[in-house]
């Protein structure tokens with residue numbers, strides 16, 4: 001499948017925020033993805049720091065230069081599709097019908113499906129927050145006084161507003177986001193991936209809130225380097241469970257604000273049991289199914305299934321345990337959990353297992369899929385992530401002795 005996604009909207013409407021989230025989500029699901037950001041092309045070709053007047057539609061030179069970089073990015077995007085299937089995002093304002101018609105024609109000629117995603121927002125407080133969070137730290141305003149940068153950027157927006165033409169039904173397939181999720185409109189959207197994207201977009205929001213990940217406390221199997229099974233916690237694991245409540249409550253203003261998810265296995269439920277907050281078990285959060293290796297130690301697996309161990313070493317992401325799962329299988333079954341995590345606005349604590357947390361962590365920290373099976377997720381450590389506009393801040397808090405197989 002070859003799918004182009006073209007963003008549409010005035011500056012500071014969250015286009016890059018949406019583009020990055022979509023790219024991360026699609027890459028995590030295993031699609032080949034790329035993003036072509038016209039702002040980056042402009043900075044690279046014409047230099048950063050162009051004043052607002054450069055974006056005035058009456059500025060003939062500026063308009064021609066911007067048209068040129070936009071077409072250059074488009075050419076490179078079309079060339080990217082020549083190397084194979086995938087999904088690429090054209091991150092630009094595409095603010096006029098004429099520009100969009102040109103973009104549509106180019107993709108049509110190249111045999112590439114196209115979906116526009118338009119972001120409309122008239123809420124001045126959201127726009128100003130976006131300008132302050134993302135624009136004044138852009139290379140366009142390096143070394144510029146922040147208040148001057150905000151004024152200049154608002155002047156740039158005013159220039160674009162003069163020529164902005166919202167999308168109309170006859171322009172093909174598009175999704176319109178109004179005020180970051182207040183309203184989502186799908187126009188002539190069809191196909192599996194575009195429909196999935198609509199549901200992903202329905203759940204995006206820009207509220208900052210922490211997500212905590214932790215493996216269960218040490219289990220009786222962890223003590224023996226045994227995989228799988230449904231063992232209880234060891235005394236050290238119970239000690240860790242007891243340390244979680246003070247950690248969480250030092251953060252939250254009230255207990256009702258915290259959402260706790262566990263797997264259905266007793267080691268995660270026991271870990272959550274001392275929190276004093278109700279928790280919800282998810283089957284999808286259960287540990288990777290090790291099939292015929294269930295309840296064996298790593299050395300027993302090595303002795304009984306040397307070929308399997310060798311195959312796993314070669315490709316740990318795709319390797320599937322006989323009658324069990326691969327990391328790729330785990331990623332697929334975690335998709336609903338991930339969308340629900342994006343949707344949730346309250347602080348959320350996920351208590352799960354090594355492979356499962358590796359998979360979720362990779363999405364939030366934008367790590368390539370190949371790295372998923374190797375991400376360090378030690379026992380007795382809470383990983384705190386706070387998603388923000390273009391990424392996540394990460395902090396790790398060790399709350400007890402780590403014992404790792």
Ligand code: F6P
Nearest residue numbers: 226227228287290353354355405
């Ligand atoms: O050893 C603990 C454990 O959660 C096992 O149940 C699971 O098979 C393993 O970690 C996953 O880690 P890896 O893929 O590195 O073996």
